[in-house]
Amino acid sequence: MKILYVTHKMMYPVTGGDCVRMSQMLEALAAYGDVDVIYMTGNAGAATLRSHNPAIGREIAVCVSRLHRALGLARMVSRRFPFLVSLYWSNVFRRRLISEAQGYDLVLLGGLAVAHYAFDLKAAGLAVALDLTDSPTMNLDNEAALSSGFKRLWHRLNARRMRRLETRWRAEVSSVAFISEVDRDYIDVDGGRQFIVCNKVDLSPDRDLCRHDNDSVILFVGNMGYAPNIVAVKRFATSVLPRIAAYAGKVRFRVVGSSPAPEIKTLAVGSENISVEGFVEDLSACYRSASIVVAPMFSGSGIQNKVLQAMASGCCVVTTQIGAEGLDADSGAFVIAHDDEEMALACLKLLADPSLRHQYGQRARRYVAENFGDAIMKRQVKRFISPT
Numbered sequence: 001m002k003i004l005y006v007t008h009k010m011m012y013p014v015t016g017g018d019c020v021r022m023s024q025m026l027e028a029l030a031a032y033g034d035v036d037v038i039y040m041t042g043n044a045g046a047a048t049l050r051s052h053n054p055a056i057g058r059e060i061a062v063c064v065s066r067l068h069r070a071l072g073l074a075r076m077v078s079r080r081f082p083f084l085v086s087l088y089w090s091n092v093f094r095r096r097l098i099s100e101a102q103g104y105d106l107v108l109l110g111g112l113a114v115a116h117y118a119f120d121l122k123a124a125g126l127a128v129a130l131d132l133t134d135s136p137t138m139n140l141d142n143e144a145a146l147s148s149g150f151k152r153l154w155h156r157l158n159a160r161r162m163r164r165l166e167t168r169w170r171a172e173v174s175s176v177a178f179i180s181e182v183d184r185d186y187i188d189v190d191g192g193r194q195f196i197v198c199n200k201v202d203l204s205p206d207r208d209l210c211r212h213d214n215d216s217v218i219l220f221v222g223n224m225g226y227a228p229n230i231v232a233v234k235r236f237a238t239s240v241l242p243r244i245a246a247y248a249g250k251v252r253f254r255v256v257g258s259s260p261a262p263e264i265k266t267l268a269v270g271s272e273n274i275s276v277e278g279f280v281e282d283l284s285a286c287y288r289s290a291s292i293v294v295a296p297m298f299s300g301s302g303i304q305n306k307v308l309q310a311m312a313s314g315c316c317v318v319t320t321q322i323g324a325e326g327l328d329a330d331s332g333a334f335v336i337a338h339d340d341e342e343m344a345l346a347c348l349k350l351l352a353d354p355s356l357r358h359q360y361g362q363r364a365r366r367y368v369a370e371n372f373g374d375a376i377m378k379r380q381v382k383r384f385i386s387p388t
Contacts, residue, residue, distance in 0.1 A: 004035075021111070085112070230264060295318075
């Protein structure tokens with residue numbers, strides 16, 4: 001089977017959830033066929049994908065200038081397309097994609113940023129699959145619910161536009177993949193083949209497991225330029241952490257992740273309880289020393305990689321309903337808090353009880369092993385790309 005994988009950017013090095021998804025999908029696809037990759041870049045001299053994944057065959061990097069991107073964005077927004085779709089629209093890329101896609105058994109679009117090319121590919125008579133991963137409409141609806149003023153109006157407008165497009169993608173593309181049942185079921189569509197394809201999560205070796213011998217470190221890990229993570233960390237730092245510190249004494253909130261926004265860096269200024277550390281090469285050291293890993297998500301969609309990675313390291317995780325989306329809330333593998341007060345109380349209880357934290361960590365690790373292994377993802381990918 002000849003597969004052309006399409007993405008809006010180079011996914012290596014793997015630094016965020018979208019890159020995790022794309023790199024894992026490429027690894028899984030290689031088990032079922034010959035995989036070539038076409039992607040958009042602003043740098044003609046970018047490093048090659050094959051240096052990171054030798055299983056990739058042909059690599060097609062399409063250089064699109066910032067000016068051309070800006071013109072494409074203006075054109076698409078004026079035609080009432082959602083901003084996130086318009087952001088990566090390029091006629092240069094579209095023409096090259098249709099030309100290169102001839103002769104492939106399947107063209108697989110990797111993510112929301114390239115989803116809109118599905119209609120042109122289908123019109124050209126090509127077999128098209130779409131790995132949408134999350135429901136972008138649900139993400140925007142959540143953003144609107146948490147916003148106010150102009151931001152709420154903006155998110156609502158984009159959510160309406162996205163719902164129309166997402167409904168078309170689900171109905172017209174031959175196969176669409178989602179990371180969870182929650183994302184898949186958010187929009188009810190007749191027709192179309194919709195599949196669940198989870199991410200795989202590698203279990204940490206025993207030497208890197210959380211030790212549960214520290215009673216004062218609360219850890220958050222995630223891309224700190226990503227809006228839902230910014231909202232989560234700011235809310236935890238300003239509304240939850242003070243309640244914990246009032247009773248737990250000296251407690252430290254470590255914020256780890258690339259590209260911290262200025263408003264996140266400001267949280268640590270003059271604070272004895274908050275450290276914003278940016279990108280950390282060895283996350284295993286962070287997980288080993290964490291008392292609790294928090295994922296206080298109030299927006300976003302899809303299963304949170306940050307939650308699964310912490311669970312795979314045997315950490316005790318406290319999250320929200322959105323943070324636990326797509327996971328079994330009755331598994332006993334993590335704690336769900338429904339508001340700031342519940343989250344503070346849960347953290348206080350766990351900080352005071354290392355044995356309880358260890359029990360949660362053991363159940364978390366077992367849950368990941370049973371539900372997010374490499375073989376499971378590959379079986380799901382095989383069903384997703386099969387013609388019938």
